[in-house]
Amino acid sequence: MENIIRGKVWKHGKVDTADIISTKIWLENLNNLDPDILGKHAMAPIDKEFASRAMRGDFRIIVSGKNFGGGGKSFEHGVIALKAVGIVLVVAESFARYNFRNSINNGLPVLECNGIFNAVEAGDEIEADLSTGVIKNLTSGAALQADPLPEFVLGIMEAGSYTAYIREQLRQTGTNEANCAGETL
Amino acid sequence: MPGMTMTEKILAGASGKKIVRPGEIVNARVNALMMTDLKGPYVFKVLEEELGTSKIRDGLDVVFVLDHLGPAHDIKSAQQFKACREAARKYGLPHFYDLGRQGIGHQVMCEDGYVFPGTVVAGIDSHSTTYGALGAVSFGISPTEGAIILATGELWLKVPETTRFTVTGNLPRRVSGKDIFLHIIGMTKWNGEVLYKAVEFTGPAISALSVSDRMAMCNMVAEMGAKNGIIAPDDKTAEYLAGWPEKRYDAVLSDPDAVYSHEYAVDVSSLSPRVSVPHRIDDVRPVEDVAGRKIDQAFLGSCTNGRLEDLMIAAEILKGRKVHPDVRLIVVPASRKIYLEAVRNGTIEILAEAGAAVLTPNCAACAGIGSGNIASGEVCISSTNRNFEGRMGAKDSEIYLASPATVAASAVEGVIADPRKY
Structure with a gap:
């Protein structure tokens, strides 16, 4: 995976977990994290066109304000939905804790960047270097530091998820052999 | 170069760095992991199926406690306990706490020597923030992250900003750490400025608090959306941990020039007992404003307020009195150790004489999945940490959160009552 991500922006000031994927859809798919199903409903509560426009390639980066993905729910459906429609990066002023962890753990890069909301307009093209945190607005010429x-963490993005990354690390270091102390039941 | 807060210093140490700053992501060594009956079997499934290993990292204290479902009350909970026991046996876990020998996981972590100042401790439960009362950085994580800790002894963490609450004033009689916390969350509101942050409690009123009351406060920072709560270790912490003299630890303290994202000053010298009213934890009133509200049940227990001194305060109030005839008082010691001490010092006898139903240590009705749930239209005053709609039973029931003293006084009067009378 490249550490430099470039793309057009979809922007919204206040995005809660229940905006990324509605409570109804989440409950209907409690134990079913199917990207095809969840993707169709991405951001639908605040933008009905979001999924179709994202899949058409109108944008691939989300820019938002404070406490992205807030609302205190730990489920991972929202992150799966965003990845499913081709979102490759979320940049926000700040993130809710569960959302920040779920995004990284599921291989969706997230950058926390002071001032990003006012520095970028919907439809602008931006370029973000994940390894340095430098974000350039290619449309306006502005630059910010995230x-x-x-x-x-870049390794986790490369592997696609935290578990896939750790599995590979364990395989490489040869520490994944079974050594259960007790009997197998 | 400005100084660091104790949370920053502990995370720097755990990730092998001299300096960390808020916002930075580090890979931190985790000293101990707590898991419960709710997610334990799933954690081992992730370990084996997704991480492809069944080896637990050496040097990691894995504490597995059966607490949420109480003694099995249906076939489903019996099956879940069976799966937990099988996993514990398969992995030969040395710190597996089965029924009758256990307690609520968070209490076991603190009183059985798994948490020390300066360490990083994770738990697969949101109230794992409790351990910060002993000067550790502690927080709740997902089952998948728990499996990663099992396999590696490490977890990535974002260094949080710290918000500091400096608490001053002599706490009035019958007013506790729980009341201080309820006052603070009523003041800042949920979803306020401490989301994803460290919350550090300091000041003379915190120094004057017992470790038990400090645990109640750090326990409840989860309700503010904080990452962790933390209190600087002192003589009381050392005394609390005196049972492990062989354990060497560093009392990590915040630098005098540490940078805080917000600072609050709280004076508790004229604080009255506080009550959080349904269905929002941050909807907090002085007890005077809600006194007289009729109750059906009083619940004294949980990882927030089921410790020995909580039971003893209730016994002080209930001694020579009876639980109101229209009320059930349910008392659940937070651990076997607490239960035993409360039996030995006569506390349990006083409570049972008064008409309390005393249960074996477990989470009981707190999360609505154990014993002591409430019916449609009923009202419970509770020493627990959450009063969400339907949390302890029927969707149209009501939960008022308060201190153990307020719970006991209310149990006597049959209505929400001011404990300062007793």
């Missing part, structure tokens, strides 16, 4: 993602 918190960069360290190397092992």
Whole structure:
């Protein structure tokens, strides 16, 4: 995976977990994280066109304000839905804790960047370097500094998920042999 | 170069760095992991199926506690406990706490020597923030992240900003750490400025609090959306941990020039007991404003307020009195150790004489999946941490959150009552 991501922007000031995927859809698919189903409903509560426009390639980066993905729910459906329609990066002023962790754990890069909301308009093209945190607005020429993602987080993005990354690390270091102490039941 | 807060210093140490700053992502070593009956079997499934290993990292304290479902009350909970026991046996877990020998996981972590100042401790439960009362960085994680800790002993973490609450004033009689916390969350509101942040409690009123009351406060920072709560270790912490003299730990303190994202000053010298009213934790009133509200049940227990001194305060109020005839008082010691001490010092006898139903240590009705749930239209005053709609039973029931003293006084009067009378 490249550490430099370029794309057009979809922007919304306040995005809660229940905006990314509605509570109804989440409950209907409690134990079913099917990207095809969830993707169709991405952001529908606040933008009915979101999924179709994203899949058409109108934009691939989300820019938002404070507390992206807030609302205190730990489910991962929203992240799966965003990835399914081709979102490759979320940049926000700040993130809710569960959303930040779920995004990285599921291989969707997220950058926290002070001032991003006012520096970018919907439809602008931006370029973000995940490893340095430098974000350039190619449309306006503005540049901002986000918190960069360290190397092992870039490794998680490359592997596609935290578990896939750790599985590969364990395989490489040869520490994945079974050594259960007790009997197998 | 400005100084660091204790949360920043502990995360720097755990990730092998001299300095970390808020916003930075680090890969941190985790000293201990707590898991419960709700997610335990699933954690081992992720370990085996998704991470492709069944080896637990050496040097990691894995504490597996059966607490949420109580003694099995239906076939489903019996099956879940069976799956937990099988996993614990298969992995030969040395710190597996089965029924009758256990307690609520968070209490076991603190009182059985798995949490020390300066360490990083994770739990697969949102109230894992409790351990910050001993000067550790502790937080709740997902089952998948728990499996990653099992396999690697590490977890990526974002270094949080710290918000500091400096608490001053002599706490009035019958007013507790729980009341201080309810006052603070009523003041800041949920979804306020501490989301994803560290919450540090400091000041003379915090120094004056017992470790038990500090645990109640750090327990409830989860309700503010914070990452962790933390209190600087002191003589009381050392005394609490005196049972593990062989354990060497660093008392990590915040630098005097540490940078805080927000600072609040809270004076508690004239604080009255607080009550959080249905269905929002941050909807907090002085007890005077809600006194007289009729109750059906009083619940004293949980990882927030089921400790020995909580039971003893209730016994002080209930001694020589009876639980109101229209009310059930349910008392659940937070651990076997607490239960035993409360039996030995006569506390349980006083409570049972008064008409309390005393249960074996477990989470009981707190999360609505154990014993002691409430019916449609009923009202419960509870020493627990959440009063969401339907949390303890029927969707149209009501939960008022309060201190153990307020719960006990209310149990006597049959209505929400001011404990300062007793």
